[in-house]
Amino acid sequence: STAKVGKTSLIMSLVSEEFPNVVPYRAEEITIPADVTPERVPTHIVDYSGMSKLMGLCVLRSIEKVSYIWKVPLILVGNKSDLVEHSSMETILPIMNEYSEIETCVECSAKNLKNISELFYYAQKAVLHPTGPLYCPEKKDMKSLCIKALTRIFKVSDLDNDGILNDNELNFFQRTCFNSPLEPQALEDVKSVVKKNLSDGVCDNGLTLKGFLFLHTLFIQRGRHETTWTVLRRFGYDDDLELNQDYLFPPLKIPSDCTTELNHNAYLFLQSVFDKHDKDRDCALSPEEVKDLFDVFPYMPWGPDVNNTVCTNDQGWITYQGYLSQWTLTTYLDVQRCLEYLGYLGYSIIAEQESQASGITVTRDKKIDLQKKQTQRSVFRCNVFGDISSGKSGFLQAFLGRNLMAQKMIREEHRSYYSISTTYVYGQEKYLLLHEVFPDFDYLSDADLACDIVCLVYDVSNPYSFEYCAKVFKQYFMDSKIPCMMIAAKSDLPEIKQMYGCTPLEFCRRHKMPPPQSFTCNTAGAPSRDIYTKLTTMAMHPYVLQVLVQVWKPFLCLFCRHVSQADLKSSTFWLRASVGATVFAVLGFAMYRVLLKPR
Numbered sequence: 001s002t003a004k005v006g007k008t009s010l011i012m013s014l015v016s017e018e019f020p021n022v023v024p025y026r027a028e029e030i031t032i033p034a035d036v037t038p039e040r041v042p043t044h045i046v047d048y049s050g051m052s053k054l055m056g057l058c059v060l061r062s063i064e065k066v067s068y069i070w071k072v073p074l075i076l077v078g079n080k081s082d083l084v085e086h087s088s089m090e091t092i093l094p095i096m097n098e099y100s101e102i103e104t105c106v107e108c109s110a111k112n113l114k115n116i117s118e119l120f121y122y123a124q125k126a127v128l129h130p131t132g133p134l135y136c137p138e139k140k141d142m143k144s145l146c147i148k149a150l151t152r153i154f155k156v157s158d159l160d161n162d163g164i165l166n167d168n169e170l171n172f173f174q175r176t177c178f179n180s181p182l183e184p185q186a187l188e189d190v191k192s193v194v195k196k197n198l199s200d201g202v203c204d205n206g207l208t209l210k211g212f213l214f215l216h217t218l219f220i221q222r223g224r225h226e227t228t229w230t231v232l233r234r235f236g237y238d239d240d241l242e243l244n245q246d247y248l249f250p251p252l253k254i255p256s257d258c259t260t261e262l263n264h265n266a267y268l269f270l271q272s273v274f275d276k277h278d279k280d281r282d283c284a285l286s287p288e289e290v291k292d293l294f295d296v297f298p299y300m301p302w303g304p305d306v307n308n309t310v311c312t313n314d315q316g317w318i319t320y321q322g323y324l325s326q327w328t329l330t331t332y333l334d335v336q337r338c339l340e341y342l343g344y345l346g347y348s349i350i351a352e353q354e355s356q357a358s359g360i361t362v363t364r365d366k367k368i369d370l371q372k373k374q375t376q377r378s379v380f381r382c383n384v385f386g387d388i389s390s391g392k393s394g395f396l397q398a399f400l401g402r403n404l405m406a407q408k409m410i411r412e413e414h415r416s417y418y419s420i421s422t423t424y425v426y427g428q429e430k431y432l433l434l435h436e437v438f439p440d441f442d443y444l445s446d447a448d449l450a451c452d453i454v455c456l457v458y459d460v461s462n463p464y465s466f467e468y469c470a471k472v473f474k475q476y477f478m479d480s481k482i483p484c485m486m487i488a489a490k491s492d493l494p495e496i497k498q499m500y501g502c503t504p505l506e507f508c509r510r511h512k513m514p515p516p517q518s519f520t521c522n523t524a525g526a527p528s529r530d531i532y533t534k535l536t537t538m539a540m541h542p543y544v545l546q547v548l549v550q551v552w553k554p555f556l557c558l559f560c561r562h563v564s565q566a567d568l569k570s571s572t573f574w575l576r577a578s579v580g581a582t583v584f585a586v587l588g589f590a591m592y593r594v595l596l597k598p599r
């Protein structure tokens, strides 16, 4: 403001308020220490005097500068109240009404310290709990962003999704935001205030969305913005009413060679979210139910391709199993996105966890799994390679129970290059994630090569399709530790000799791979799932093959006549060879029966 209205005196009295151990300065006593400058004061203060027109003008200019250029909360201060007998509120009120940016106004005196602590309180409140983002005084209503945020909060807190916050939900909400439940009487009082003012604010003895919004409008109008701000901040909102980046993306370290999975807690939470939205209890989400589920998101996260990535019911709606699979896929492929999505659903609040990160398990390094010969993981990735039209998509879709007929209904633009579902390995439920790799060699990325098992698909009716598989295997996987499986697709069609140096069976034998697995999705009902169980088993236990090779080495050497004179004289060699032969006979027979029996 203009000179001599008492800015410095006020600032000094506020500074001393900020440090309660310092005796407050009175206006006459002030000698300003050199290091105290207005910039050190946390709030911009515009002071005015209603005594002269000139001063008033200057104040108005300051208001415009502060609110439009600096964009900081504003309070109007009438200093030197000790000099006037009557309150100048009459002068202030029209200004306040004209400038909605003014949070509050206060009359005070730096001389007798009247209202100085109030001024400090209002200044602090204006910074911590500004009205600006919440409320529009002209419309006497909350701003649209605030309504949007509170609506999301209501939906997240409405645990049974019946559109009403019942006593339990209100108590949970209260406990979450304010660390204590409401007394039964206070709960009734809140409802009766809403009921008195809004006929549809209370329904079935619970608060409707309208009632909830009305209550917050009332809080703000009565100057209790901090209540609304506490709620908003608890649900992750920042000062601009956007969800905080720190809230959406809590820190999570993922070392290389580790994967990310949802833990039991997160699955339980997602299950409750599914139950909440599966209103007709058909264990599948209709398009309306999916829309309702993602209503708390700022955008729709799932496109139509998701329906071709996971299991759906006869109507093409995502089943419960499919819903969990899609979450598993997102967690595996893009854990940051998963954290963000869980944040929108209010995981940390509803599941009472520190952050979304506590719903994620980072698996141990795959190398350690291989060393210890056991794994705790429950998601395994299988990359599917094959030439153009060899039957890769058919192989992915068959995993979701879709035969060739059903696959023909899929629109090209809704096609997915992933499919994920569960298989049972020795009674344990595991997720197998299939990824169709684009057949162009130039496009192969590290992600295309990093997986737990590789499928090489060729078309038995196309004599040129095997060559691609052989080429991929030799170039990328021959020397890697990743197990590979050859798939002879479209096995219902007449088999034509492959134009390659050796037959697929010979190729597999030569490279110690299981024989080609016949596969077709051209079936009357759902295609067989055996192959997917085999793949998961191999992905889980790749070391079984290595161990077997070690045990069988002497036996195999003998078999192939690659034996030295020293070996022949060694009794351990003969012992290992005979053990190898016995193990070979027993395991070979078991594997043939259980895993590799050609169809």
Ligand SMILES: Nc1ncnc2c1ncn2[C@@H]1O[C@H](COP(=O)(O)OP(=O)(O)OP(=O)(O)O)[C@@H](O)[C@H]1O
Pocket: 386, 387, 388, 389, 390, 391, 392, 393, 394, 395, 404, 439, 489, 490, 491, 492, 493, 520, 521, 522
């Ligand atoms: N068992 C089968 N009998 C007859 N036709 C089949 C059979 N399986 C798949 N097809 C057909 O073969 C074609 C190629 O199959 P698919 O799309 O699964 O191969 P793809 O390897 O995914 O192809 P792309 O390289 O274009 O992605 C499709 O038109 C499909 O309908």
